[in-house]
Amino acid sequence: MDDLLQEFVAETRETLEALAGEIVAWEANPADRTRLDAIFRFVHTVKGSCGFLDLPRLARLSHAAEDALAAVRDDARRPDAALVNAVLAVVDRIGEVVEAIDGGVALDDSADDLLIAALAEDAAPATQLVLSAGPRTASRSVRLSVDLLDRMMSGMSDLVLARNELARRLRDEGADPSVEASLERLSHTLAEMRDTVTRTRMQRIESLFAALPRMVRDTATELGKQVQLDIEGADVELDREMIELMRDPLVHIVRNAIDHGLEDAATRRRAGKPEVGRLRVSARQSGNQILVEIADDGRGVDVARVAAKAVEQGLRTAAEVAAATAAERLDLVFAPGLSSRDTVTAISGRGVGMDVVRANIEQIGGRIALANRPGQGLTIVLHVPLTLSIISTIVVGVGDQRFAIPRQSIEEIVSANADGVRLDRIGDAALATVRGVRLPLVALGPLTGLGDRGPTVLAIVVTREGPYALGLDAVLDTEELVVRPAAPAVMATGLYAGQTLPDSGLPMLLLDGAGIAAAAGVRFAAATAIGQVEDAEAEAGTPALLFDDLDGQRRAIALGALDRVERIARSAVRATGGRLRLVSRDDTIALHAMTPVDDHAELTVLRLTDGDAECAYAIVEPGDIVALPPALAPATIPGIAGVVVIGGEQVEVVDVHALFADLALPPAARPLCLLHADAGGWMDNFLRPAIEASGYRCVARLAPGETAAVALAMDDAGDVPAAAGALVRLRRTPAGGGDSIYRYDRAGLVAAIEARAGGVR
C-alpha cells in the first residue's frame, strides 16, 4: 500500500483512540469548547488529508461534520443531543472507513448519506445506525515510542565505544590475526547496524516533501490555478518525530498558499506577474535549527483586511487593532477562529489552519515566522529545533581541541601559506585575501582562547550575511555526526550549534558559522546596511543635467525641472518689460541668462517647468545626466543652490526654486477679476493692465463655470449683477464717501482688490 495512505491510516487510528475520551466528554457536556475544538480539528485534519490522498468519501463525511461543527463554533448553532449523536456517528464512520481502507475491503456507502443528513439542523432524530465494522487487519508497520528508539540509539553508541576500547587493547597487546579478522567483521556489522538504527530515528525531509507535488497539482487544478512548485534541500535529515509533526502544518500552509496566496492567471497577468504562480518549499539547517521555508509569489497577506476581519469577528476590539503594530496585526492571522475568507471551500478557509499550524509547530519547540510582502507574496518560515540530526561535518583542530563544522557552511578550505592567500592586519581587524577577494578573518584560536598561533588553514565559511575566513590550526577529517542540542549554558555562548559524541568517545562541539562571526564582531549586517543606504541615497539622489553655462561655468540643474532643450534664434530673445523674454508661440516666457546673450547668433535654452509656470535658461551646451550626491555645499550667491562634486569636479547646482520664484503666476492660476466694463473703455484700456500687473486675470464676462475672485464696477454703473460679495466700486473723484475707491488710487485699489479677493484666494 502507498506509504502515505498507510501513514494516514495509522495516524487517524491513533487520533481516534486519543479522541475517544474527548468524544465522551463532549457528549456529557456539549457546551465544552475545548472538546469541541479537539473534535473539530480531527475532522478538519481528516478532510485535509483526504484532499490529497484522493479519498472522496472520507472527504465528504469530514467536510459535512466540519460544517456542522463550524456552525457551533461560530455560535450559529447550539450543540444539542441530536447533533452530538450525528457527529459521533460520522466520527465512528470515519474510523470504519479507515479500517476498511487499511484492510482493503469494500464498505457499503449507502449509510453515508443518512449520516450526513442527520447532521442537518432540522434533521429528525436519527435512528441508531448499526454498522458492521470491517475486520481490522494487521499492519506491516509498527509504532514505537521515541524513548525506546532513544535507548536503542544510545545502546548502539555504547557498543561502538566498547568496540573502540577493544580494538585499542588488541592493538596494544598485538593480537593474533584471526582475532583481528573477527574484530573487523564486528566493526563492519556494527557500522551497518548503526546506520539502520539511526534510520529508525532519522529520515530525510524528502519523505515530507514527497507528497507535495501531487497535492499542489490537485489543489491547483481544483481551484483553476497554475502553480509551479520548486523543492530544495530535500536531503536534510531530520528526526522522524519532527517530520511527522510537521506534516499537517506543511500541508495547511501549502494549501493556504495556493488557495489564498496565489492569484488566478488573469489577476496575475493584470498585476504584471507571470501567469504561473510560484511556490518554493525549501529546507536547510541553520545553527541549531532546521528552517523549512514556504514562499509564494502571490498577493501576500492583506493586513488591513485581516485586522478588519478580526474586529468583525469579535476577536479583537477596534481599539486593540488600532494600537497594534504592523507585526502584531500580521500576527492576527494566527488568531484562533479567524478566517480571512468570505466563502468556505473544501480546500481551506476555515480559520483553523494557521492557529493549529502554530500550535503544532510550537508543540515541537519550534516557531513560525512570516515575511509578508503585500502584492508580492508571503514567505512562511518554520523554525524547527534540531533535536537530533545527522550532519555531514568537517572536523577541525584548534590548539589541542577538535570541533566539527557543518560541511554545508564551508565553501572552501585553503592553506594559509598557499599562493594567492595573504593575511593582513588592518587596524585591529584581521583580513584574509584569497585570490584577490578580501574577507574578514576570524582566527578561532584566539577567539576561543585555545591558542594564539597564526592560522595555518583557512576555511571560507558562508553565512547568510556573507562569507568570512575562519583561521584554524588543522583540518583533520570529515565525519557524519549525530548532533544533539547542547545545554542552554553552552548554547548561550552563541558559538555552537550542538554537541556530538564521535567514535573517539570525547565530546565534540559543532561550531555555528554565523555565531562565530557575530562573536568575533564581524559585522556583515552593518556593512550590508551601509551599502544599502548608499544605494538608496544614490537612487533617491536627484538626477540632474550637467551643462556648460554661458559664463563658462559647469553647472547642474535638476532634471525634474527640465521640460526640453531647444535651439532658438537670437531674434526670439529680447529684453522687454525689465527682463529677457523669449517668444514662444503667442506668449513670452522669461529667459534667465548668466551673461548678456547679444553675441550669440543662436541660443540653446533649457525649457523649464514646475508643472504650471514655464521659464527658460540659456546655456552653451548640455552635458550628461548625473545623480546629485547628497552632500551639497551651500552657495552664497543668489541663483545657485550649492556646490557638489561630480566626477572630481566642482559643479554649481542651479537654484531652480529661485528661477521660478520671481515669475508671475501663469494665467490659468491667477485669480479672476471681473470687470463690469464702462462705455468709454476706460476699464479695458487703463485699469486692466494695472490689475493684471498685480497678478490678476481680467475678463469682461465670466465663462460658464468660472467664479470671479473679485469684481470691479464704476460707482455710477448702477446695478451690477451680484457676482459675489467681493465687489469693489470705483469713483471718478478723489474725494468721495462710502466704500468706493478713487479710480487712480492705485495702491488703495490693489489693496481693496486683495482684501476682497482674499476670501476666495
Next chain:
Amino acid sequence: MTELFLIARIAGRPVAIEAAQVDSVVDLGEIVAVPRAEATVRGLAALRSRVVTVIDTCVALGLAGSAASARRAVITRVDGHHYAVLVDSLEDVAPFVRQPLSLGLALDGGWRAIARGLVERDGEPLLVIDIAGIVPQPLAA
C-alpha cells in the same frame, strides 16, 4: 516525614542533596572545554553514550574554582539536559527529616540561592541544597 538524601562535600562543607534529584554518581573521564562559555561550565564529558555538561560547583557558588583534577560528580537532569555537578567527595546516602532553615542564618549569595532546608546528622546540621539551582539557566527571554 523522612526523605532520602545524598550527603556530599562541596567546597569543603558537607551538604545534603535530595536523592530524587540525583540520576547517578560518577567519576568523569576527560573533560572537553567549552570556550567562551561562562566559568560555571567546566566543559563537556562523555558519560557512556551521553554528553554531559560539567558544572564547576565552586564557581557556581561564587567561590574559587575547583581543582582541575576534580572528577567526582553527581549527575542530574534539568530540562532534558544532563549535567554533572562536581563535588569534592560523597559520604553517604541516608534518610533524614528535613527541617526549615533557622531564622537569622546568614548564608552568603551562592549558598542562599540553593539552600532548601536543614537536616541533622548525629547532631551536625547539614544544609539541604537544590542542585538544579547550581545549573546555570538561560536568561529569561
